[in-house]
Amino acid sequence: MTGSAVCQTSRPIPDAGCAIEARSLHVYYGIFRALKDVDLQIERQKITAIIGPSGCGKSTMLRSFNRMNELVPSCRTEGKVMFRNRNIYDSGVDPVEVRRRIGMVFQRPNPFPKSIYENIAWGARINGYRGHLDELVEESLRLAALWEDVRDKLQQSALALSGGQQQRLCIARAIAIRPEIILMDEPASALDPIATLKIEELMRELAERYTFVVVTHNMQQAARVSHQTAFFMMDADRAGYLVEQGPTRDLFTNPRDRRTEDYITGRFG
């Protein structure tokens, strides 16, 4: 396993460019080990893609960044995830607070069965937001490039929107709680190609403000949208591990590891 040259784990203080970092991370579901000894650094205000064959632990990796794995009762995590100089798995850390700072967008668009406005305002409300909600809703929708589409129907059901619009609404909803990092789990896999391109465009624009980690099974998408790419595989015992990580262009044109090369050239996966 090769660490990134960008922010080394051996440094005593995490690199200023490193938004979140997994150190010797192992994740288990019951007795099954889903992730094995992962050291992964995510750069600030960049898009990092996680690629790899099905079942290699990509989603588990993503969900360990905001402790979402814990919603699965049998899940157990070992190792560290460093965020703001703190291990988010320390006993004193509140997972709810972690998730407020590290947002998430899911594979299937999943707006709440409420109005467009309420979908955006929801996270702010439950987190005790004291500012002006109308402004927050507009700003979030603008950032998600959805404002022009929905400005006249904020009180209508979010479920009346198209799939692509719903997914942008979910992005707006994640943005509205002002997270530092946004995790995306195959955010475009349920969308048509045009809606997919819109989401990718949006991610690139938003990367000026936010750090993105995106899981994708689509290598073209990883190549198009990401700055950094991490390639995962699974072992004989089906435990996922990190093969290599690096700038997307280098990884795709000049992979250091033979397995990466085999995967990106389509020899398996």
Place this chain on the structure above:
Amino acid sequence: MNRHRIQRLGFVLVGCASLLVTAPILLVVASIVVRGASAIDWEFLSTMPSQGMKAGGILPAIVGTLWLLGGTALICIPVGVGGAIYLAEYARDTWFTRAIRLAIVNLAGIPSIVYGLFGLGLFVLFLRLGTSILAASLTLAIMTIPVITSTSEEAIRAVPVEFRTVSASLGGTRWQGIRRIVLPQALPGIITGIILGLLRAAGETAPILFTGAAFFLPRLPRTLLDPTMALPYHLYVITTQVPGMPQQVQYGTALILLLLVLSLNVIATVIRSYFRRRRQW
């Protein structure tokens, strides 16, 4: 026979079956309305029984039933829905929760007279509540809670898991997700369960027989510790215990009980369809 004939035959058979299901209900309602409607006037609804219950009205029975329903609702809604939330959202799958579920299923099948005897033993005698609205409401509530808990748990479980996950991902606590996303979605089902449970409670005689129902008490209850007349028990009394009872009064009383239960049912349906129209997923 070709398959189209078989299909037609099938339609006829299931059509007859559905007719057989509804016919008895319609006949019961019709015969009660026909024979009882003439007994009902304002005096019947608003005065005390007189001449050994053969004349006068049934006001204390109506008021008593409403008291019992109110008391039962106050007890069984929080406990029943609370238990459902716990079972659906918090309880892990252990032998203990499995035992609770088993108990709930079995409680729903216990004959109501057993609840009545249990209420007599626990509330009336042991807790010294006497035969009172409180003791009767508690007994009815114990009978109703399993119905409410199991229907509510089902309604809560029917809300997609995704919403809880999304709520958590937005920095919501588990309770915020339950309170603001899951419960509003499950509300129609929960309300249906509550009203179904209360409907059963409203019509039961056996559980209140020893715990709070009075044979004849021509005054309105003033506190929860008073015994009270109640419609189902009153109906039982005037049909079996009072010789020479005018049939009209018996059917009139049955009609009032039926109307009370039906109106609750209508309320349940209206609430459910209102929420269902607002819900979309």
